[in-house]
Amino acid sequence: MTCAEFQKILPDIIDGGGTEEAQKHLQSCKVCSDLVADLRYIAECAKLLVPMHDPSPKVWNNIERQLDNEGLAKPARRNM
Amino acid sequence: MTTAKKILANGVSEQEAIQRAQQGDAESFEALYGLHKRRVYSLCLRMTGNTAEAEDLTQEAFLQLYRKIATFRGESAFSTWLHRLAVNVVLMHLRKKGLPEVSLEESMEPQQEDGPRKDVGTRDNVLAGSIDRVNLERAVESLPPGYRIIFVLHDVEGYEHNEIAEMMGCSIGNSKSQLHKARMKLRDLLKQSKAEKAANRR
Numbered sequence: 001m002t003c004a005e006f007q008k009i010l011p012d013i014i015d016g017g018g019t020e021e022a023q024k025h026l027q028s029c030k031v032c033s034d035l036v037a038d039l040r041y042i043a044e045c046a047k048l049l050v051p052m053h054d055p056s057p058k059v060w061n062n063i064e065r066q067l068d069n070e071g072l073a074k075p076a077r078r079n080m
Numbered sequence: 081m082t083t084a085k086k087i088l089a090n091g092v093s094e095q096e097a098i099q100r101a102q103q104g105d106a107e108s109f110e111a112l113y114g115l116h117k118r119r120v121y122s123l124c125l126r127m128t129g130n131t132a133e134a135e136d137l138t139q140e141a142f143l144q145l146y147r148k149i150a151t152f153r154g155e156s157a158f159s160t161w162l163h164r165l166a167v168n169v170v171l172m173h174l175r176k177k178g179l180p181e182v183s184l185e186e187s188m189e190p191q192q193e194d195g196p197r198k199d200v201g202t203r204d205n206v207l208a209g210s211i212d213r214v215n216l217e218r219a220v221e222s223l224p225p226g227y228r229i230i231f232v233l234h235d236v237e238g239y240e241h242n243e244i245a246e247m248m249g250c251s252i253g254n255s256k257s258q259l260h261k262a263r264m265k266l267r268d269l270l271k272q273s274k275a276e277k278a279a280n281r282r
Contacts, residue, residue, distance in 0.1 A: 011260035012253075038207045039263045042270070046235030048213040049220065051122030055135045059121075060113055063142050064106075072146055073106040 001025040006032050014039060083110045098158055102150050113142055116159060119237070120166045126232050127170045129221055137173055141166040156243075163237070164247045167229065171248075174225050207267065210274050219269040227262035234259050 006025045013022055014036060026033050067073045092100075094115065100108035120141055125134035144165050152161055220228060233239045233247065234255070241255040248255065 011256045014260065034206050035267075038267050039260075041208050041211070042216075042263050042266050043235045045211045045216055046231065048211075048216060049126075049232075049236045051118045053121065053125070054118050055121040055138050059117070059135050059139050060110065062139050063113065063146075064110070066143055067106070067109060067146055070147070073101075073104050073109050 003029060003032055007035070010036070010039075083107050083114070094158065095154075098149070098152065101146070102152070109146055112145075112158075116162055117142075119159070120162065123163070123166055123232060123237070124170055126220065126236075127174065127225060127229060133173070137166070137169050141169045144169065160239070160243055163233070163239070167233070167247045170229070207270055207274070211270060215270065215273050216266075219266050219273065222269055223262055223265055227258060227265055230255060230258045231262040231266070235263075 001021050001024070003025075006022060006029070009018070009022060012018075018026075026036060092111075094112070097108040097111045097115075101112055117138065121134055121138045124137040124141070125131065128134050128137065141162070145162055148165070152158065156164075220231065223231065229248070230244060233244050234241070239247070241252045241259075244250075244255045245252045250258075
C-alpha cells in the first residue's frame with residue numbers, strides 16, 4: 001500500500017478499523033504514522049475546548065418575554 | 081439557588097422537566113435553559129466569533145426549541161435534538177451572511193489534493209505536547225465555517241458521524257471527510273504557529 005492509498009482511506013479508518021494492509025502500512029511508514037499521531041492528538045486536544053462561558057442574563061430575559069408574548073408559558077415566579 | 085438547580089435538586093429529572101415544559105410550565109423552560117445554555121452558546125460563539133451574534137442565535141435556538149418542544153418524542157437525546165436545532169439556526173445565519181464555505185459539498189482546497197502528505201517525520205515535526213487551549217482556539221477560529229462546525233460537533237461535543245449527518249443533512253461519508261479536512265487544516269495551522277514560536281525564541 002502506498003502513502004497515497006493509505007491517506008485516501010484515512011478519513012474512514014482514523015477513528016478505528018482499517019484493513020490489515022492499512023495497519024501494516026501505518027506500522028512501517030513514519031510519515032503516515034506521524035500524520036495519524038498528529039491528527040489523533042488534535043482530536044484529543046479538542047477536549048480542552050470545554051465550553052466556559054454563559055450568555056448574558058438578558059438572553060433568558062428576552063426568551064422569557066417572547067414566550068409570554070406567544071402564550072407558550074407564563075413568566076416564572078421569582079423567589080421573594 | 082437558581083430555578084434551574086432547584087428544580088433538579090428537588091429530584092426532578094431532566095425528563096420530567098421536559099414533560100412539564102411540554103405542558104407549558106415556565107420554571108421547567110428555565111431549568112432546561114440553565115442546563116443547556118452554555119453548550120448552545122459556546123457552539124454559536126465558535127461559529128460566529130461574536131458575542132452579540134452568538135447571544136442572538138442562542139436566543140433563537142431556545143425559542144425554536146420551546147415552540148417545538150411538544151413534538152419531542154424522545155427518539156434521540158434531548159441535547160442532541162437541541163443541538164440539531166442550534167446547528168440549523170447557525171447555518172441559516174451563516175448562509176444569510178453569504179459565507180460560501182458553509183456548504184459541506186465544497187470541493188477540497190487545491191493544495192490538499194496534491195498527493196499524499198510527505199512531511200518529513202523528524203521529531204520536531206510532530207505536534208505531540210505542543211498544543212494549548214489558546215493556540216487551539218485561535219486555529220479553530222481560522223477554520224472555514226463548514227470545517228469548524230464538524231470539528232466542534234465531533235471532536236469537541238462528541239457527536240457521532242451518524243448524528244452529525246442527520247444534523248447537517250449530509251452523508252456519513254461526507255461528515256468523515258469534512259472532519260478529516262478540518263483536522264488536516266488545524267494541523268497545518270498549529271505547525272505554523274509552532275514554527276513561528278520557535279523562530280521567535282531564537
